[in-house]
Amino acid sequence: MENYLGCYIALEGPDFYYGIIKKAIEINANCFMFYAGSPQTYKKPPISLLKIKEGLELIKKNNINKNKIVIHASYLINIANCINKNVYESSKIALKNEIKMAKEFQINTIVLHPGCAVGGNKKKSIELLISTLNEILDNDENNIKIALETMAGKGSELGSTFEELKEIINGINKKNNIGVCLDTCHIFDAGYDLNDVNKIIQQFDKIIGLKKLFVIHINDSKNNCGSHKDRHENIGLGKIGFNNIYKIIHHKKLASIPKILETPETKEINYKKEIAMLKTTISQSS
Numbered sequence: 458m459e460n461y462l463g464c465y466i467a468l469e470g471p472d473f474y475y476g477i478i479k480k481a482i483e484i485n486a487n488c489f490m491f492y493a494g495s496p497q498t499y500k501k502p503p504i505s506l507l508k509i510k511e512g513l514e515l516i517k518k519n520n521i522n523k524n525k526i527v528i529h530a531s532y533l534i535n536i537a538n539c540i541n542k543n544v545y546e547s548s549k550i551a552l553k554n555e556i557k558m559a560k561e562f563q564i565n566t567i568v569l570h571p572g573c574a575v576g577g578n579k580k581k582s583i584e585l586l587i588s589t590l591n592e593i594l595d596n597d598e599n600n601i602k603i604a605l606e607t608m609a610g611k612g613s614e615l616g617s618t619f620e621e622l623k624e625i626i627n628g629i630n631k632k633n634n635i636g637v638c639l640d641t642c643h644i645f646d647a648g649y650d651l652n653d654v655n656k657i658i659q660q661f662d663k664i665i666g667l668k669k670l671f672v673i674h675i676n677d678s679k680n681n682c683g684s685h686k687d688r689h690e691n692i693g694l695g696k697i698g699f700n701n702i703y704k705i706i707h708h709k710k711l712a713s714i715p716k717i718l719e720t721p722e723t724k725e726i727n728y729k730k731e732i733a734m735l736k737t738t739i740s741q742s743s
């Protein structure tokens with residue numbers, strides 16, 4: 458079975474979508490993720506500028522599996538905000554717009570942060586998150602899949618335990634269209650000790666089910682397990698360590714899931730090198 462390993466790639470001019478696909482091929486990423494605009498805003502570049510047709514042609518020519526490409530929704534979206542109606546309403550519009558953009562790119566999976574319980578009422582926030590997701594998914598004809606990301610548990614962030622994500626998933630009507638994006642740095646910071654990778658994967662399988670695992674974000678962590686910090690580190694330079702991340706990349710049950718690096722790029726290290734490093738090890742071990 459093909460093992461999917463890639464990274465985040467920026468959607469930027471002049472080549473936009475075409476440029477992303479070109480970059481993915483160049484750095485040997487057989488899966489990848491991008492933001493359909495700046496992650497810190499709701500703004501999206503005009504579709505006519507994005508060289509989507511050229512990108513799709515390149516995907517076809519190179520036999521890239523479109524099911525392994527994912528979009529990450531804007532960080533600003535908080536459809537669990539039951540205090541500020543303006544934030545809630547604009548978040549809902551923004552998420553619908555992300556789905557519209559995904560359709561343009563012919564992508565079927567969107568990674569979404571579950572949101573924050575602003576005001577501190579977790580129960581009400583989770584209820585609002587569930588009802589909003591249902592409203593959006595029930596009316597979506599494009600069969601979009603939402604992958605709720607595991608969070609580090611900063612402040613009032615929702616989704617920092619497998620149980621809480623399961624609770625949200627349980628409330629969704631269209632069961633096939635809801636799943637999880639597991640971020641290794643986030644779950645480690647949330648208290649899941651990746652020094653025992655098998656145990657954590659078993660735990661996920663027992664509580665949520667591996668079938669629900671749509672995407673994995675591969676990041677090392679600058680901080681200790683349980684720190685609730687969320688600071689990504691390059692592979693092997695953080696507290697999770699190379700061997701534990703290597704085990705995740707190699708895990709047979711995770712081969713078909715897109716594994717996306719979101720590590721910092723510096724003068725010394727970039728995605729091409731990190732992918733090569735992990736791939737070399739893959740072929741050495743098999």
Ligand SMILES: [Zn+2]
Pocket residue numbers: 529568570606
């Ligand atoms: Zn994220």
